[in-house]
Amino acid sequence: MSRAGADVVVRVNQPLELCVRDFEAAISPAIKALLLPKVDSASHVRLLAELAERIEVAKGLPVGHNRFSILVETAEAFSRVDEIAKAHPCILAIGLGAEDFALSTSSVPEADILLYPKQRVAIAAHAAGILAMGIIGSVANFNNEAGIREAVSRSRRFGFSGSACIHLKVVPLLNEGFSPTDEEVGAAERVIAGFQEAKAQGRASITVDGKMIDCPIVERAERLLNLARRTRSLAAEAS
Template sequence: MTLAPEYWRSLLFVPANNPRFIDKAKSVEADAIQLDLEDSVYHTDKDKEDARACIATAAKSLRLAGKTVSVRINQPLDLAVRDIEAAVCEDVSVLALPKIAAAAHVKLIEALVEKCEIKVGMAVGTIQFIVAVETLSAFYQLRSIASSSARIMGLMLGSEDFAWECGCEPSEEVMRGLKQQMIVAAREAGVRPLGYIGSLSNFRNLEEFESMVRRSRAFGFDGATCIHPAQVPIVNRVFGIEEDEFAHAKKVMDNADIARREGKAAFSVDGKMVDKPIIDRAERVLLRARLYRTS
């Protein structure tokens, strides 16, 4: 199942210069494969250049395997320009932009991407953005960053880099309020809040990881990146629609139809009051169910 970027639940990180990992990613049921040019590639000019040279071939092989592709670029402008020139092609749908400093930073990248789209014969606006805020100065510009470009489909707050600047621990307890502010800014701008309320690094304890993903969805996240294939089915399940959630939403909508015919604006389901916000939420669940359920 191929999903448009605005419906992605899971993005699996794969180093752009690792053919073995890229080949393995073809059999992983992630909604997108995110080819990484940033942290998973050594920070030498040669390593960055070699990884950049792999993008076109890797993206094409993934797309031919039925995968949708995102590319995470580097933040320093000299690297970012070369990354973008290598990544903008028909086989890439999204660019992930780390360490965005301000709305003007997004607009600068947007201008370059537009030139690259024209150069390779793509329609202007084809490439979408996932924007990551990871600095203290950018945090106070979340609202303007989130609304700075129509290309932005997702907003993230990078825990590790942000916590380093802030002098705090990147723990769930410490980051919770900060990430909630990011979620609010994303929702106000009409873009998807992506990420976790906690850390994704402990992929070996999948039970603990799933519990954290569930808390993340409850807080308002819509999807997240994965650093190991074992995380993908959990993220897809939790950010998708599970059976009990689908059944409850269907019951709400069935009762809403009856109430509407009876001229009632509110009614009860399973002993709990239901009114417009609850109905709207149930409608959203059923929409997601049409996207994610296989039966």
């Protein structure tokens, strides 16, 4: 059940016969999304979306009530990541399952090795207009607090929006690391204020904190402030 205002996401099993049972049990007003492991194609997503819609209708829920967060975890699926990310409107987020992907590619799930596949999935997510989930590395070593902090900070710079984890002690590190800092908020506010002043004077670029500022940087600042407002609102609801 939901605690402190958090949305509930249920991870289902991958074998189809178990997935069907999980869908039937999990899809409900209390569940916001389903986490689908080992997605292998766009048609796989569409099949499960049809199943979800049928169950939603049978339970009197609006079609599309339960969104999908999907994991690409094999080399074969990775080759289709763009079409998977755009497979269905119900997809909310996509990520790369580090441990299974490393197994599939006979590699080691370390940050330098996962950098390309993780970034590739993040780019596919942004191209599809959905969230990029995960960290550049593995969350298996949940006792390495310093390592997780560093990985989260790096992953956010690469365009990731959040991550799942396997232990509750990692949750505060993820919440902190993926949230804008006070320093970032202050810098973004200065950028927007300076740009608005320049625009009123008929100029399209300015210098703020010793850096040239133009439209893409202003839009990035606006996005950061929107994220900061949302995260602070959620934190207030949870307190």
